[in-house]
Amino acid sequence: MRHIISTLLENESGALSRVAGLFSARGYNIESLTVAPTEDPSLSRMTIVTSGSDDVIEQITKQLNKLVDVVKVVDLSEAPHIERELMLIKVRATGKDREEMKRMAEIFRGRILDVTDATYTIELTGNGEKLDAFIEGLDRAAILETVRTGASGIARGERVLKV
Amino acid sequence: MEISGAEIVIKCLQAEGVEYVFGYPGGAVLVIYDELFKQDKVKHVLVRHEQGAAHAADGYSRASQKTGVCLVTSGPGVTNAVTGIATAYMDSIPMVVITGQVPTHAIGQDAFQEVDAVGITRPCVKHNFLVKDVRALAPTIKKAFYLARTGRPGPVLVDIPKDVTLATCEFEYPDSIPMRSYNPVIKGHPGQIRKAAQLLLEAQRPMVYTGGGVVLSEAAPQLLRLMKLLGFPVTNTLMGLGGYPGTDPQFIGMLGMHGTYEANMAMQHCDVLLAVGARFDDRVIGNPAHFGSVPRKIVHIDIDPSSISKRVRVDVPIVGHVPDVLEDLIRQLEPQISKLDAQALKSWWAQIELWRARDCLRYDRASEIIKPQHVIEKLYEVTGGDAFITSDVGQHQMWAAQFYKFAKPRRWINSGGLGTMGFGLPAAMGVQLANPGATVACVTGEASFMMCMQELSTCKQYRLPIKVVNLNNRYMGMVRQWQQFFHGNRYSESYMDALPDFVKLAEACGHIGVQVEKPADVEPALREAFKRKDDLVLLDFLTDQTENVFPMVPGGKGMSEMILAEEL
Ligand SMILES: Cc1ncc(C[n+]2csc(CCOP(=O)(O)OP(=O)(O)O)c2C)c(N)n1
Numbered sequence: 060m061r062h063i064i065s066t067l068l069e070n071e072s073g074a075l076s077r078v079a080g081l082f083s084a085r086g087y088n089i090e091s092l093t094v095a096p097t098e099d100p101s102l103s104r105m106t107i108v109t110s111g112s113d114d115v116i117e118q119i120t121k122q123l124n125k126l127v128d129v130v131k132v133v134d135l136s137e138a139p140h141i142e143r144e145l146m147l148i149k150v151r152a153t154g155k156d157r158e159e160m161k162r163m164a165e166i167f168r169g170r171i172l173d174v175t176d177a178t179y180t181i182e183l184t185g186n187g188e189k190l191d192a193f194i195e196g197l198d199r200a201a202i203l204e205t206v207r208t209g210a211s212g213i214a215r216g217e218r219v220l221k222v
Numbered sequence: 223m224e225i226s227g228a229e230i231v232i233k234c235l236q237a238e239g240v241e242y243v244f245g246y247p248g249g250a251v252l253v254i255y256d257e258l259f260k261q262d263k264v265k266h267v268l269v270r271h272e273q274g275a276a277h278a279a280d281g282y283s284r285a286s287q288k289t290g291v292c293l294v295t296s297g298p299g300v301t302n303a304v305t306g307i308a309t310a311y312m313d314s315i316p317m318v319v320i321t322g323q324v325p326t327h328a329i330g331q332d333a334f335q336e337v338d339a340v341g342i343t344r345p346c347v348k349h350n351f352l353v354k355d356v357r358a359l360a361p362t363i364k365k366a367f368y369l370a371r372t373g374r375p376g377p378v379l380v381d382i383p384k385d386v387t388l389a390t391c392e393f394e395y396p397d398s399i400p401m402r403s404y405n406p407v408i409k410g411h412p413g414q415i416r417k418a419a420q421l422l423l424e425a426q427r428p429m430v431y432t433g434g435g436v437v438l439s440e441a442a443p444q445l446l447r448l449m450k451l452l453g454f455p456v457t458n459t460l461m462g463l464g465g466y467p468g469t470d471p472q473f474i475g476m477l478g479m480h481g482t483y484e485a486n487m488a489m490q491h492c493d494v495l496l497a498v499g500a501r502f503d504d505r506v507i508g509n510p511a512h513f514g515s516v517p518r519k520i521v522h523i524d525i526d527p528s529s530i531s532k533r534v535r536v537d538v539p540i541v542g543h544v545p546d547v548l549e550d551l552i553r554q555l556e557p558q559i560s561k562l563d564a565q566a567l568k569s570w571w572a573q574i575e576l577w578r579a580r581d582c583l584r585y586d587r588a589s590e591i592i593k594p595q596h597v598i599e600k601l602y603e604v605t606g607g608d609a610f611i612t613s614d615v616g617q618h619q620m621w622a623a624q625f626y627k628f629a630k631p632r633r634w635i636n637s638g639g640l641g642t643m644g645f646g647l648p649a650a651m652g653v654q655l656a657n658p659g660a661t662v663a664c665v666t667g668e669a670s671f672m673m674c675m676q677e678l679s680t681c682k683q684y685r686l687p688i689k690v691v692n693l694n695n696r697y698m699g700m701v702r703q704w705q706q707f708f709h710g711n712r713y714s715e716s717y718m719d720a721l722p723d724f725v726k727l728a729e730a731c732g733h734i735g736v737q738v739e740k741p742a743d744v745e746p747a748l749r750e751a752f753k754r755k756d757d758l759v760l761l762d763f764l765t766d767q768t769e770n771v772f773p774m775v776p777g778g779k780g781m782s783e784m785i786l787a788e789e790l
Contacts, residue, residue, distance in 0.1 A: 069403055073340060073352070084345050114531070121528035127349040127369060130403040222402055 061090070061110045063142060063212045065220055066123055067130045070096050070103045074128040078105065081126065087111065087119055091144075091209030102130065102222065106211045130222055139215040145182065146190045147172070149204040152179040156201060167193045178203060186210070224390040227356040227382065228253040231320065234363040235264045237395040240291050242267055242282060242655055244275040248295025249335060250322025253387040267655065267684060270676035272299050274648035276306020277674070280315050281649030284635045285610055286656035287440065289370050290317040296324055296384075297335030300342065305642060307377050308346035312639025313461060314438060316375035318366045319347075325385040326354055339381040348376030356389035364399050373406030374526040375438060406525060410542030410550055418521040418538045419554035421494050426566040427573075428454045429492035431477060433506075434461030434638065435499015435524060435544050437631040442466070444548035445498065451555055453567065455574055457485035459500050460623055461638040468627030469607070474574060475583075478506040479775045480620040483582035483784060484574055486775065490516060490782040491573075497522045497536070499544045501529040503639075510534055512780030523547050582773050582786055583624055591766040592741050594618060594693045597748075598625035601663060601691060604748040609661040610635065610653045614646035614670030617699035620771045622665040644673030647690065651677060654686045661752065663689040668721055669698045678731035681758050689751050690760040692724060695767045703770045707785070728760035737762045 068074045075094055082089050090108040097104045109119060116134065123132045135142075152160045153176075164171055164181045167189065173180035183193055187210060194202065214220070225233070231254050235243065244267045247255045258266055269275040272294045279290030290310075294303045300321045310317045324333040340350045349369050351362045359382070366378040422428060430452075436445055442465050449456050449472055456466050457477040466473055475482030477489055489495070489507070495518055500506070507513045510533050520536040522529075523544055530539040540547055585595045598621050601609075611626055612635040613619040619636055628634045635653055637645040650664040671692055681688060693699075701716040728735030734757050738747045744763065751759040773784040 073344075076341070077344060080344050114535075118528065118532060125526070125528050127401075127404050 061108065062116050062134055062136045063140070063210060064107045064109060064120065064132065064134050065212055066105045066132045067102050067220060067222060068105060069128045069130065070101050071128055074103065077126050077128055078123065081122055085122065087115065093209045093211055108210050131220060133220050135212045135214060138218065140212050141215060142186045142210045142212045143184055144187055144190055144210045145184045145208045147180060147182055147206045148202065149178055149180045150197065151177060151201045151203060153177050163196060225393050226253065226388060226390050227359050228257040228387040230356070230359045230393050231363065231382070231387070232257045232261060232264060233393055234360055234395055235291065238367050240264050243291045243293050244269055244278040244652065245293030246272050246275055246295065246299060248299050248322065250296035250324060250384045251293060253384065254293065267680070269648065269680050271674065272302035273306050273644065274674055274677045274680065276303045276319065277309065277645050277648035278652040279317050280306060280310045280652065281612060281635055282652030282656045283315050283317055285632050285653040287632070289367055290315065290652065292317070293320045295335070296322045296339070297337045300337055300339045304343060304346065307343055307379065309637050309640045309642040309645060310377045311346045311348070313434060313637065314375050315377065316370040317377040318370050319377055319379040321379060321381045323352065323381045323383040326383045329383065339379065343379050347379050350379035350381065352381045353386055354383065356386050356391045359386065360393060360395050361399055364396050365401065368399060369404065407541045408543045408546060410523065410540045410547035414538055414540045415547065415550045415554055418540060419551060421519050421521055421538060422452065422496060422555065423558060423561045425494035426563060427491060427493040427570045429488050430454050430456040430496045430498070431489060431500055432456065432462045432465050432498040433459040433500025436462055436465035439499060439525065439544040441499065441545040441548055442631045444545045444552065448548055448552050451552060451559060455488055457481070457489065459506055460636065462500060463623060463634040464628035464631045467629045469629055474578065476623055480624065480771050480773065483580045483773055483786065484577035486773070486781040486784060487577045488574055490780065493518050495520045499524060501532065502534045507534065508775045508779050508781050584787060589741065589766065592738065592744060592763050594621050594765045594769055595625055596741060597691065597693060597744055597763050597765065598622050598665065600745045600748050602626045604745065604752055605661050605663065609633070609663050610657060612636065612646045612650040612653060612664045614666040615641045615643045616667045616670055617703065617771050618665050618667045618693040643670040646670060647674050648677045650688045651680060651686050654688055663691055665691045665693065667699060668692055668694045668696065669718060675727065678728065678733060682732040685756065686758060687754065687756050688758050690758070692760060692762045693765050694724065694762050695765045695769070696721060697767055707776070724760055724762040733758040733760060735760045735762065737764065739764050
């Protein structure tokens with residue numbers, strides 16, 4: 060099963076490699092991993108999308124907690140939560156495709172950030188499925204480049220992850 | 223007054239009450255060595271190879287409960303120490319490793335003797351630090367000691383660039399360091415402890431299985447009280463030996479791959495299992511699916527939540543400091559102890575005695591060639607069962623574990639988790655330094671011994687009167703045994719054709735060496751050796767080359783699927 064795990068960790072050099080090293084050493088999957096400092100600059104927030112049986116996920120959370128730099132760990136998938144990912148995509152926009160691209164971006168509530176005679180660069184946010192759907196909806200040949208951030212997540216309602 | 227980083231390092235070690243540092247100098251740590259030279263509170267033990275430094279610090283810690291310290295230079299100094307660090311990590315030994323590093327401005331430049339010490343050791347330390355600012359040095363060393371010895375203990379590495387050892391700042395050693403990200407749970411959950419007590423009271427076929435956690439957390443007295451209260455059978459893992467007195471009738475031997483028949487059968491057939499400070503590893507319970515195929519309730523007490531339900535699902539997990547949890551459990555059980563099913567226990571013990579009667583450790587006592595088991599039995603007698611025994615890895619290690627009945631914790635010192643050949647001699651140095659005047663023996667095999675035999679020279683320098691018991695079968699015996707059982711007697715590279723003369727080797731290093739060939743000479747040779755309180759004596763026993771360790775649970779098999787001696 061797919062899980063989205065959020066952790067707060069000390070904003071120390073090396074903290075990221077401890078997490079990445081843990082996942083590779085113990086053979087856990089990483090679908091995506093995002094990390095950036097929080098409003099408290101001494102803390103980073105990391106979101107890891109992973110998958111595994113219940114036993115594996117239990118071990119992942121325990122092993123993460125065991126890392127000395129990790130302050131808190133929650134499995135967001137245990138309760139209602141919001142997930143967002145950002146994608147920047149550069150597409151060919153020539154001839155009749157130019158208008159079509161613009162319409163697609165509008166349907167998906169994307170924003171065109173940069174324009175040339177031949178290309179559009181579109182920004183799109185949403186959950187992973189929405190971004191996948193956008194890509195699916197395009198002619199493959201029209202896609203010049205994509206870059207995705209991986210998912211970030213937060214709990215719905217009043218639950219917060221804080222120290 | 224501002225002092226240098228190097229002086230800060232030494233002042234921190236003094237503040238921690240460090241008695242010995244095991245180390246080896248080099249460019250990146252010269253400034254620290256210079257400060258070591260200027261004082262005499264912290265004594266330095268100069269090993270002959272950095273692996274030896276790490277093992278010696280580790281052995282020192284295992285035998286004393288204190289945190290072992292080692293100091294090595296950058297680059298090859300660090301990489302040589304890695305085996306020793308990983309050995310300590312696998313067995314949860316508190317250790318602080320101080321490593322020199324190239325100057326901060328040279329880091330990342332492929333400088334001479336540069337290696338990413340923090341990166342290389344990350345998977346085999348509890349935590350590690352690179353100190354880039356001299357002002358962070360004292361707090362970091364404080365953290366290192368705190369992390370190493372609390373919670374589930376382990377090695378912590380502090381990497382110090384050379385310019386940081388030269389830089390100066392005010393020195394203050396903090397009393398404590400708050401760490402919001404590190405708060406090991408100490409107290410067991412009362413509700414869980416109640417549940418555990420209930421299960422134990424209802425048990426028909428109970429079993430208690432304890433590991434290194436009991437030894438490391440100093441829980442042996444509580445364990446003994448609990449066992450006397452319950453009257454249940456108890457087994458120890460290889461790491462847990464001595465955690466429960468090996469001579470007590472409730473003790474049914476070590477369990478696992480080379481555990482006793484009775485211990486492994488009782489593990490497999492019990493209905494309630496209490497696991498304490500142990501981790502159900504592959505050499506202990508064999509195939510987890512086979513183990514899980516029998517219904518039983520499991521209570522698991524451990525300081526490390528990630529050890530619980532890792533390989534085997536448990537019913538009542540209790541995270542906490544083992545002595546405290548056992549204390550709470552005893553308090554729960556005492557008033558209701560009469561609820562135990564005496565009848566059921568009696569028939570369970572009768573079953574265990576039947577298993578015990580198989581006498582699974584039997585060997586040919588009439589042999590005209592020295593049997594290794596005989597040497598260990600005599601070693602036990604001659605030392606009155608009260609020696610510190612270190613070992614290397616192989617058959618000799620298993621025989622020592624099976625035949626030396628450890629009565630106290632911290633007396634059996636071996637590399638259980640990593641299985642590091644070469645551990646025995648340097649570990650014995652640390653053990654002897656931690657216990658001057660005590661009897662220390664290193665049970666080894668000729669192949670293991672040669673992995674760190676350069677430390678014989680260190681033993682001379684520091685006058686460490688260790689007794690080396692070399693069970694010399696001219697084979698990598700454990701490898702040969704597997705090749706015999708599982709690889710059609712093809713003894714691929716497990717025979718060493720050109721062994722040194724161990725007697726001369728001992729003599730070359732300034733020690734006494736004795737070769738023993740006949741069974742009748744085993745005991746006199748041991749007695750003679752142990753009489754020499756001030757000398758290292760290497761006893762080279764030429765043992766039966768074909769002897770195997772029994773019982774044996776083959777890899778991937780279940781605990782009750784043992785091969786016994788008589789079946790071969
Ligand atoms: C550093 C290291 N290399 C290889 C092994 C694999 N190994 C395990 S036991 C063994 C043979 C040990 O031979 P010896 O020390 O003579 O002991 P014996 O089994 O004969 O008692 C080997 C090679 C190991 N445990 N450690």
